[in-house]
Amino acid sequence: MKLGAAALAIAAVLGSHAAAAAQDARAALVEGQEAAAPARLSQAGADPWTVESSAALFGRPSFWEAFKLTNDTTTENRSTYGVTASLAGFVGPRSPYLDGLQLTAAAEVTDRVGFVGVKWNLDLRDVRLLSDARVAAIGRAIDDEIARCRPPDVDTPELQRAFAACIEGAFTRRFTPALDWRPAFAIGAAAGFDADDRRWAERTATAAAELSGGVGPTTLAITVNGEVVRHPASADGPRSTQAGGGVQLAETFTLWRPWTIAVGGKVLGCASATCGDHSTLALVLALSVRVSDKQQLGTTLRWEGAGGDLRAAIVGVSFSSSFTRGK
Amino acid sequence: MPDPTDLRARVARLHDLEDQLARAIATGTQAGTPLFALSHPDAPPLAALREVAPIEAPTATNPCELAVGWIPAGVPVTAYFYVDGKALPGGGTVRGGRVFVAVPDALLRPRTKVLAVLRFWQSGWRYQLWARAGGLEHRLGDGTDPDVTSGSDNLVFKEVVLPIEVAP
Numbered sequence: 001m002k003l004g005a006a007a008l009a010i011a012a013v014l015g016s017h018a019a020a021a022a023q024d025a026r027a028a029l030v031e032g033q034e035a036a037a038p039a040r041l042s043q044a045g046a047d048p049w050t051v052e053s054s055a056a057l058f059g060r061p062s063f064w065e066a067f068k069l070t071n072d073t074t075t076e077n078r079s080t081y082g083v084t085a086s087l088a089g090f091v092g093p094r095s096p097y098l099d100g101l102q103l104t105a106a107a108e109v110t111d112r113v114g115f116v117g118v119k120w121n122l123d124l125r126d127v128r129l130l131s132d133a134r135v136a137a138i139g140r141a142i143d144d145e146i147a148r149c150r151p152p153d154v155d156t157p158e159l160q161r162a163f164a165a166c167i168e169g170a171f172t173r174r175f176t177p178a179l180d181w182r183p184a185f186a187i188g189a190a191a192g193f194d195a196d197d198r199r200w201a202e203r204t205a206t207a208a209a210e211l212s213g214g215v216g217p218t219t220l221a222i223t224v225n226g227e228v229v230r231h232p233a234s235a236d237g238p239r240s241t242q243a244g245g246g247v248q249l250a251e252t253f254t255l256w257r258p259w260t261i262a263v264g265g266k267v268l269g270c271a272s273a274t275c276g277d278h279s280t281l282a283l284v285l286a287l288s289v290r291v292s293d294k295q296q297l298g299t300t301l302r303w304e305g306a307g308g309d310l311r312a313a314i315v316g317v318s319f320s321s322s323f324t325r326g327k
Numbered sequence: 328m329p330d331p332t333d334l335r336a337r338v339a340r341l342h343d344l345e346d347q348l349a350r351a352i353a354t355g356t357q358a359g360t361p362l363f364a365l366s367h368p369d370a371p372p373l374a375a376l377r378e379v380a381p382i383e384a385p386t387a388t389n390p391c392e393l394a395v396g397w398i399p400a401g402v403p404v405t406a407y408f409y410v411d412g413k414a415l416p417g418g419g420t421v422r423g424g425r426v427f428v429a430v431p432d433a434l435l436r437p438r439t440k441v442l443a444v445l446r447f448w449q450s451g452w453r454y455q456l457w458a459r460a461g462g463l464e465h466r467l468g469d470g471t472d473p474d475v476t477s478g479s480d481n482l483v484f485k486e487v488v489l490p491i492e493v494a495p
Contacts, residue, residue: 143405
C-alpha cells in the first residue's frame with residue numbers, strides 16, 4: 001500500500017476564516033485554525049473510516065476538536081467521496097464564541113479526469129454559544145430586578161451587603177447558562193496539481209480555488225479564496241464575505257523513520273472589509289510520526305504576523321492524534 | 328458605503344487596541360492608553376462586527392470619564408457606578424471587555440467617592456478601573472478572580488476617589 005508523506009494541518013472554519021483539510025498527498029499549509037494532521041489512508045480498498053482528535057493551544061483563538069470522523073472512499077478512477085462529522089470547541093479572547101461548541105458535517109467530492117482533479121465541498125456547522133442576543137435579554141431582566149434594589153452607599157457597608165445580596169438574587173433568578181445554537185455554512189471548490197506524482201493534488205478549502213504543484217517534497221500553492229459565511233456570533237446580522245489570495249510554500253523532510261517534519265510559509269492578502277485580523281504572513285513547523293499503520297501523532301508550531309506587522313507574533317501550538325481502522 | 332480600505336485599517340486598529348488592552352490587563356501593566364483609545368466613538372467602526380459600543384460616549388463637556396477593562400473580553404459584565412447613593416447613567420450589562428461611563432458635571436467635586444459594582448458572569452476574570460479627568464488618565468484600581476473554580480466570588484465592590492482637584 002502506498003502511503004503518502006506526512007500530511008499537514010487540518011483547519012476548521014471559524015466565522016469568516018477559510019477552512020482546509022490535508023489529504024495524504026504532499027505537505028501543504030492551511031489557513032485558519034491549524035493542527036498537525038495525520039495522513040489519511042484513502043487508497044482504494046482501504047477501510048475508509050478515520051477518527052481524529054486535536055487541540056490548538058495558545059492560538060488565537062485556541063480550539064480543541066474532540067473527534068473528527070471521516071469516511072473516504074476512493075474509486076477505481078481515483079475519484080474520492082467523503083463525509084466528515086466533528087465536534088470542536090473554541091476558547092480565547094478573540095474567539096467569536098465564548099466557550100462555544102461547534103458541530104460540523106461536511107461532504108466533499110473529488111472528481112478526476114486524467115490528471116485533473118476538482119473538489120467540491122459543503123460544510124454545515126451548528127454552533128452552540130452564549131449569543132449576544134441572549135446576553136442582552138438576560139442583562140435587561142437583571143437590570144430590571146437591580147433597579148428595585150436599594151442602592152448601595154460608599155460609606156454604609158450594611159447597604160453594600162444588602163445590595164450584593166439583591167444582585168446575587170437577581171442573577172440566581174434570571175441567569176441561565178443555556179447556550180444558543182446558530183447555524184453556519186460554507187461552500188467551496190478547489191483544484192490542485194501535484195507535479196511530482198503527475199496528478200492533480202487534493203486540497204480541500206472552503207470557497208477556494210487553488211492551483212498547487214509540487215516538485216519532490218516541495219509544494220507550491222497559489223490560492224484564491226472566496227467565502228460566504230453566516231457568522232454565528234451575529235446570526236441576526238448580515239453574512240460575512242471575503243475574498244483574498246496568496247502563495248503558500250511547504251517542504252517535507254523525512255527524519256529518522258517514521259518521523260517526518262514539514263516546514264512552510266505563506267503570504268496571504270485579503271480584499272474584504274471583514275477580513276479583520278487575517279494574517280498576511282505565517283510560518284508553520286509540523287512534526288509528525290506514524291506510530292503504527294493505524295495511528296499517527298503530530299504537533300504544529302505556528303507564527304503569524306498580523307496585518308503585515310511582523311512584530312505582532314502570534315504563536316500557536318497544536319497537537320493531534322488520529323486512528324484509522326483497518327489497513 | 329464606507330471605503331473598504333479605510334474600514335480595513337480601522338478594524339485592524341480596533342483589534343490591535345483590543346490586543347493591547349488584553350495584554351495589559353493580563354500582565355497587570357497600565358491599560359489606560361488602549362482602554363481610552365477604545366472609548367472613541369469611531370473605535371468600533373461597525374457595530375455589527377463586535378456589537379460593542381461605549382455605553383455613553385464622552386463629550387467635550389464631560390470632564391470626567393470612568394472606564395473598566397477586563398479579560399476575557401467575551402465575558403459579559405453587569406456594571407454599575409454609584410455616587411452619593413445614586414446610580415450613574417449608563418450602567419448595565421456589557422460584553423466586549425470594556426465599559427465607559429461619563430460622570431455628570433453636577434457630581435464632580437474634589438474627593439468625590441464612587442462605588443463601582445461589577446458582576447462578572449463567568450469566572451477567571453481580571454480587570455482594571457480607570458478614570459480620565461483633565462486630560463489625564465488615572466488608574467483607580469484592579470482585581471483578579473480569587474478562585475476561578477468558584478462562582479460565588481464574581482461580584483466586585485470597588486470604592487474609589489475621583490481624581491478631581493477643583494470643581495468644574
